[in-house]
Amino acid sequence: xxxxxxxxxxxxxxxxxxxxxxxxxxxxxxxxxxxxxxxxxxxxxxxxxxxxxxxxxxxxxxxxxxxxxxxxxxxxxxxxxxxxxxxxxxxxxxxxxxxxxxxxxxxxxxxxxxxxxxxxxxxxxxxxxxxxxxxxxxxxxxxxxxxxxxxxxxxxxxxxxxxxxxxxxxxxxxxxxxxxxxxxxxxxxxxxxxxxxxxxxxxxxxxxxxxxxxxxxxxxxxxxxxxxxxxxxxxxxxxxxxxxxxxxxxxxxxxxxxxxxxxxxxxxxxxxxxxxxxxxxxxxx
Amino acid sequence: xxxxxxxxxxxxxxxxxxxxxxxxxxxxxxxxxxxxxxxxxxxxxxxxxxxxxxxxxxxxxxxxxxxxxxxxxxxxxxxxxxxxxxxxxxxxxxxxxxxxxxxxxxxxxxxxxxxxxxxxxxxxxxxxxxxxxxxxxxxxxxxxxxxxxxxxxxxxxxxxxxxxxxxxxxxxxxxxxxxxxxxxxxxxxxxxxxxxxxxxxxxxxxxxxxxxxxxxxxxxxxxxxxxxxxxxxxxxxxxxxxxxxxxxxxxxxxxxxxxxxxxxx
Numbered sequence: 425x426x427x428x429x430x431x432x433x434x435x436x437x438x439x440x441x442x443x444x445x446x447x448x449x450x451x452x453x454x455x456x457x458x459x460x461x462x463x464x465x466x467x468x469x470x471x472x473x474x475x476x477x478x479x480x481x482x483x484x485x486x487x488x489x490x491x492x493x494x495x496x497x498x499x500x501x502x503x504x505x506x507x508x509x510x511x512x513x514x515x516x517x518x519x520x521x522x523x524x525x526x527x528x529x530x531x532x533x534x535x536x537x538x539x540x541x542x543x544x545x546x547x548x549x550x551x552x553x554x555x556x557x558x559x560x561x562x563x564x565x566x567x568x569x570x571x572x573x574x575x576x577x578x579x580x581x582x583x584x585x586x587x588x589x590x591x592x593x594x595x596x597x598x599x600x601x602x603x604x605x606x607x608x609x610x611x612x613x614x615x616x617x618x619x620x621x622x623x624x625x626x627x628x629x630x631x632x633x634x635x636x637x638x639x640x641x642x643x644x645x646x647x648x649x650x651x652x653x654x655x656x657x658x659x660x661x662x663x664x665x666x667x668x669x670x671x672x673x674x675x676x677x678x679x680x681x682x683x684x685x686x687x688x689x690x691x692x693x694x695x696x697x698x699x700x701x702x703x704x705x706x707x708x709x
Numbered sequence: 710x711x712x713x714x715x716x717x718x719x720x721x722x723x724x725x726x727x728x729x730x731x732x733x734x735x736x737x738x739x740x741x742x743x744x745x746x747x748x749x750x751x752x753x754x755x756x757x758x759x760x761x762x763x764x765x766x767x768x769x770x771x772x773x774x775x776x777x778x779x780x781x782x783x784x785x786x787x788x789x790x791x792x793x794x795x796x797x798x799x800x801x802x803x804x805x806x807x808x809x810x811x812x813x814x815x816x817x818x819x820x821x822x823x824x825x826x827x828x829x830x831x832x833x834x835x836x837x838x839x840x841x842x843x844x845x846x847x848x849x850x851x852x853x854x855x856x857x858x859x860x861x862x863x864x865x866x867x868x869x870x871x872x873x874x875x876x877x878x879x880x881x882x883x884x885x886x887x888x889x890x891x892x893x894x895x896x897x898x899x900x901x902x903x904x905x906x907x908x909x910x911x912x913x914x915x916x917x918x919x920x921x922x923x924x925x926x927x928x929x930x931x932x933x934x935x936x937x938x939x940x941x942x943x944x945x946x947x948x949x950x951x952x953x954x955x956x957x958x959x960x961x962x963x964x965x966x967x968x969x970x971x972x973x974x
Binding site: 428439512522695 | 712713715718719722723725726729730732734736737740743750751753793794795797798801804810812814815816819823824826827829831834837849850852853856885910914916917930934937949952956957959960964965972
């Protein structure tokens with residue numbers, strides 16, 4: 425019945441269109457308008473000044489470094505997620521499995537702000553790690569590079585976004601028939617050989633989806649850099665905040681468009697390779 | 710899956726897994742521990758120094774309390790709306806023959822819009838169309854962030870609704886509404902509850918969008934962010950610890966209850 429279908433589709437679609445599609449489309453259009461100093465807003469005259477300004481003052485280097493950070497964090501999280509997913513799916517009995525699943529779910533819904541902030545207490549000059557290192561006489565003075573550094577930011581990324589890499593992996597591991605690994609071992613393959621010739625290739629989809637999720641979350645993140653980055657540290661979202669402090673709308677919009685194009689380009693290409701919706705539930709294809 | 714990894718490999722894999730969990734959990738739990746320390750300086754409390762003093766002072770922090778109430782209100786409205794919309798979206802998903810995958814993407818893609826860009830875009834539209842920032846503008850921003858998660862949870866819960874149940878009811882003459890009300894709804898109720906709770910927590914803890922969209926009364930994360938950067942204090946540890954503990958307990962019980970229900974089936 426098309427009528428019932430329309431009734432079901434219309435409300436959620438309206439929200440996505442009104443709060444998502446329209447604002448983002450406006451951002452794209454407005455990024456080509458002209459900055460109007462009289463109103464601190466923009467006027468409808470075609471201009472590429474926003475995009476040209478990305479090339480000024482090394483702003484493009486922030487975009488490049490954001491992509492590099494996203495790539496690095498996505499690789500790190502994928503590498504760490506595999507043993508974790510394997511431990512949950514293969515090496516745990518039902519009770520431990522349930523506990524680990526709960527532990528992997530909690531981070532999605534706890535404050536990213538508070539969790540990033542808590543690293544300050546651990547990594548700071550008088551933080552837990554420095555106190556411990558000095559108490560054990562491993563170092564004589566506090567290490568300065570632990571906090572407000574790229575090191576701290578990457579730790580923050582892992583702490584925040586690792587679960588995004590674990591869940592797609594778990595979903596794809598569930599689709600691998602359990603006998604395959606056991607059979608490979610029975611036929612004499614060593615554990616690592618069996619892992620890399622059987623399980624890893626069969627879970628490429630989950631591995632890739634996890635990589636993509638982390639990449640996209642880091643590319644759009646701001647909290648970790650704001651809480652843990654050094655004085656000069658930046659990432660696209662923080663740069664947009666800075667640009668908006670002087671209400672430079674065309675530039676903020678132009679940067680947003682570049683990021684949105686990158687993020688959605690990656691998600692759509694990824695979805696073309698591996699049907700992302702196929703990861704959720706049997707009948708979801 | 711029964712795989713013989715060998716003792717050393719097992720040990721190695723568990724070590725890596727536990728290290729990862731420590732990276733996620735050790736610092737937040739350290740913060741919670743610090744919040745029970747009587748001292749003004751952050752540090753692990755001795756057993757004799759344990760105190761609820763900083764928690765007891767929280768109700769007197771009017772700025773924090775007002776922000777908390779604002780956040781709770783926003784989270785509640787966001788969660789109700791997101792749950793209802795996600796239920797409709799999930800029902801629509803099963804009605805669709807072709808275009809399912811497209812519909813799924815349309816519902817999930819908003820998750821990937823960076824918070825700053827979403828917040829900036831909506832706030833630019835609101836301010837230049839004369840809409841004053843308020844709880845409503847924050848809710849508008851939070852809906853798109855919470856809905857994809859609620860949608861996935863609710864969609865997954867439909868696995869309990871076997872097509873045969875609905876066909877049998879249909880054969881016996883039940884209307885579409887009766888089928889929904891008597892069969893589908895009771896079966897997906899746990900999914901709806903989880904969807905609501907997850908959407909609530911996502912909104913309660915959201916910072917970047919609220920930073921752009923909140924009006925005169927800021928939400929709790931926005932107020933916290935300001936305080937964290939202007940010198941930390943035990944009060945911040947206490948309110949952060951309370952929010953963390955509460956979120957952890959709620960999510961853990963949702964997951965464990967859902968897991969037990971699945972086992973019982």
